[in-house]
Amino acid sequence: MSGPVRFWPQASAIARRDLDRERRSSEVVWITxxxxxxxxxxxxxxxxxxxxxxxxxxxxxFWVVVLLFGVLTSVRRTSVETPxxxxxxxxxxIDPAAEFTGKAMALTVMLIGFELLVGAAxxxxxxxxxxxxxxxxxxxxxxxVGLAExxxxxxxxxxxxxxxxALIPFLVAPLAIPLLLGATQGIEAxxxxxxxxxxxxLMAIVVLALAVAGVLTARPLQETR
Amino acid sequence: xxxxxxxxxxxxxAARIGVTPILRDVDLTLGPGESIGLIGxxxxxxxxxxxxxxxxLRPSAGTGTVLGADLTGPDRYDVRHRIGLIGHVPALYPExxxxxxxxxxxxxxxIDPSRSQDALEVVGLAAAAGRRAGESSHGMQxxxxxxxxxxxxxxxxxLDEPHTALDPAAVELVAHxxxxxxxxxxxxxxxxxxxxxxxxxxxxTAEVKGGSLR
Numbered sequence: 002m003s004g005p006v007r008f009w010p011q012a013s014a015i016a017r018r019d020l021d022r023e024r025r026s027s028e029v030v031w032i033t034x035x036x037x038x039x040x041x042x043x044x045x046x047x048x049x050x051x052x053x054x055x056x057x058x059x060x061x062x063f064w065v066v067v068l069l070f071g072v073l074t075s076v077r078r079t080s081v082e083t084p085x086x087x088x089x090x091x092x093x094x095i096d097p098a099a100e101f102t103g104k105a106m107a108l109t110v111m112l113i114g115f116e117l118l119v120g121a122a123x124x125x126x127x128x129x130x131x132x133x134x135x136x137x138x139x140x141x142x143x144x145x146v147g148l149a150e151x152x153x154x155x156x157x158x159x160x161x162x163x164x165x166x167a168l169i170p171f172l173v174a175p176l177a178i179p180l181l182l183g184a185t186q187g188i189e190a191x192x193x194x195x196x197x198x199x200x201x202x203l204m205a206i207v208v209l210a211l212a213v214a215g216v217l218t219a220r221p222l223q224e225t226r
Numbered sequence: 227x228x229x230x231x232x233x234x235x236x237x238x239x240a241a242r243i244g245v246t247p248i249l250r251d252v253d254l255t256l257g258p259g260e261s262i263g264l265i266g267x268x269x270x271x272x273x274x275x276x277x278x279x280x281x282x283l284r285p286s287a288g289t290g291t292v293l294g295a296d297l298t299g300p301d302r303y304d305v306r307h308r309i310g311l312i313g314h315v316p317a318l319y320p321e322x323x324x325x326x327x328x329x330x331x332x333x334x335x336x337i338d339p340s341r342s343q344d345a346l347e348v349v350g351l352a353a354a355a356g357r358r359a360g361e362s363s364h365g366m367q368x369x370x371x372x373x374x375x376x377x378x379x380x381x382x383x384x385l386d387e388p389h390t391a392l393d394p395a396a397v398e399l400v401a402h403x404x405x406x407x408x409x410x411x412x413x414x415x416x417x418x419x420x421x422x423x424x425x426x427x428x429x430x431t432a433e434v435k436g437g438s439l440r
Contacts, residue, residue, distance in 0.1 A: 094307025
């Protein structure tokens with residue numbers, strides 16, 4: 002019989018499992034990314050070819066699509082997990098906080114991939130002004146981590162109250178507003194020549210608060226399933 | 227009654243789902259090297275009792291310890307990795323191969339993942355190691371679950387209808403796994419509806435009927 006394994010090896014094993022499952026099922030690559038790209042493509046068709054308008058709303062549209070994608074992926078991750086699999090994970094002695102962290106890590110990787118691919122489509126379609134683009138190297142991962150934490154936490158809550166994935170959008174959408182505001186207003190602030198630090202700080206605080214909430218509630222949520 | 231410290235020691239256990247009573251006043255004691263068969267019809271409460279013994283379900287009444295941990299106390303989390311549960315629904319990840327499923331379990335338990343291949347060989351699935359679980363038959367998935375039990379070596383093994391979907395050759399495998407746990411000083415609980423199939427595996431049997439153990 003083995004002894005207890007530390008937090009990070011368990012978290013990385015969970016992340017590896019989820020990424021392997023995604024690699025095999027390719028749901029994000031073949032379903033969600035095309036869906037996101039199509040959503041960005043349809044918007045100009047709906048509102049016409051007003052280039053200035055498209056350039057103005059482009060970043061906002063992109064972040065809204067990223068938010069919707071985060072919800073969709075979280076819903077999928079929760080609905081594919083069976084009660085038998087959850088029991089098996091509990092009996093492997095996995096620390097629920099490590100499980101939360103590992104799931105959020107895997108979701109973060111998927112979301113960053115989505116943001117980069119769909120972001121490239123958004124730049125091409127909307128002719129987005131990339132002034133201050135180096136800040137995106139910080140904004141993109143922060144949004145991905147925050148949405149991943151939020152999606153994972155919402156999935157655990159939905160499972161614990163036996164509500165199923167239908168509850169997840171209602172949990173994620175309002176709590177994602179600070180992330181959405183931070184990303185859109187931060188980029189806007191750069192274009193206006195204003196400081197972005199306060200918006201980055203807002204996102205960082207949200208990410209930290211979600212991490213703390215996810216870790217602290219992991220055990221109680223697992224036990225009420 | 228076993229003389230050594232019991233691995234399972236339950237007293238007056240009751241369970242209900244909503245307002246429906248599932249178990250009432252169940253006592254169960256199991257010492258090292260012992261095994262018991264819980265025999266009963268569908269809906270008798272066997273699976274609920276197994277989940278309580280596995281610490282996955284809190285009883286609505288009663289007290290007890292499992293592997294020395296209080297059934298409802300926080301120390302039960304610390305013994306879970308010493309409990310193996312093979313339910314009647316396979317708990318594998320369909321997108322992962324048979325080896326990857328075992329390697330994941332090994333990794334989170336601090337066991338060398340390369341031992342997964344050895345475990346698959348014992349259950350006769352070495353040639354199918356690279357096949358995805360979702361593309362494997364129910365019987366093969368059951369064998370993988372027994373391979374996981376061989377790999378993780380639980381001190382307390384709980385089997386729910388272990389013969390479901392297994393061919394006659396695999397039935398010997400169940401006996402092999404049960405014997406292994408008992409020889410290591412562990413205990414085994416087998417829940418089934420067919421007493422004749424369970425009898426060779428266990429040292430005693432009890433009937434589960436109407437939520438009570440007789």
